[in-house]
Amino acid sequence: MKKDRISQKRLNFPERLYLAEILRGLWITGKHFFRNFLMHIGRALGVVKKRRGAVTIQYPEECRPIPAGYRARHRLLRREDGSPKCVACMMCPTICPANCIHIRAAESPDPTIEKYPVEFRINLDRCVMCGFCVEACPVDAIRMDTGVVEMSASDREEFVTVLDFLLDSKPAKNPV
Numbered sequence: 424m425k426k427d428r429i430s431q432k433r434l435n436f437p438e439r440l441y442l443a444e445i446l447r448g449l450w451i452t453g454k455h456f457f458r459n460f461l462m463h464i465g466r467a468l469g470v471v472k473k474r475r476g477a478v479t480i481q482y483p484e485e486c487r488p489i490p491a492g493y494r495a496r497h498r499l500l501r502r503e504d505g506s507p508k509c510v511a512c513m514m515c516p517t518i519c520p521a522n523c524i525h526i527r528a529a530e531s532p533d534p535t536i537e538k539y540p541v542e543f544r545i546n547l548d549r550c551v552m553c554g555f556c557v558e559a560c561p562v563d564a565i566r567m568d569t570g571v572v573e574m575s576a577s578d579r580e581e582f583v584t585v586l587d588f589l590l591d592s593k594p595a596k597n598p599v
């Protein structure tokens with residue numbers, strides 16, 4: 424029976440030196456380097472006006488501006504008396520595709536409001552930042568306008584945001 428074999432082209436001596444490939448790599452790197460270098464000098468001297476060279480952002484010291492409408496970490500809004508605006512209607516945990524919102528509701532002492540959240544947790548470790556919770560909320564109690572997009576932790580528990588934290592979170596200075 425004939426065996427299936429993966430045919431591999433044997434490299435000749437010059438190919439095994441990889442000299443041509445090394446020179447090709449250096450040519451590509453050098454081309455980009457000198458093009459950007461000359462472009463920046465040209466712009467600094469006012470010779471080049473329309474085009475610009477590549478700009479490296481020195482992250483994390485320097486960050487890109489967050490565009491309008493960008494979905495960042497959540498916050499919950501308060502009423503004028505400081506109580507949560509959320510009426511624990513359960514729309515957001517129902518629509519959440521990542522099943523990462525947990526709410527425990529209780530009867531509100533205010534007769535005009537049926538319920539309020541005693542517990543409100545969002546597990547950011549699972550959240551896919553889809554924004555469905557914001558869209559589903561009938562009372563505009565949840566928003567994703569904090570501008571906080573850098574979320575890292577060494578412990579999974581740190582990704583769980585709780586009611587007080589969500590209520591105390593502030594919107595970004597330049598609202599998104």
Ligand code: SF4
Nearest residue numbers: 519550551553554556
């Ligand atoms: S942004 Fe999407 S995934 Fe995250 S909590 Fe809201 S509905 Fe769930």
Ligand code: SF4
Nearest residue numbers: 509510512513515560
């Ligand atoms: S949809 Fe709005 S009101 Fe309803 S539970 Fe979620 S945050 Fe609260």
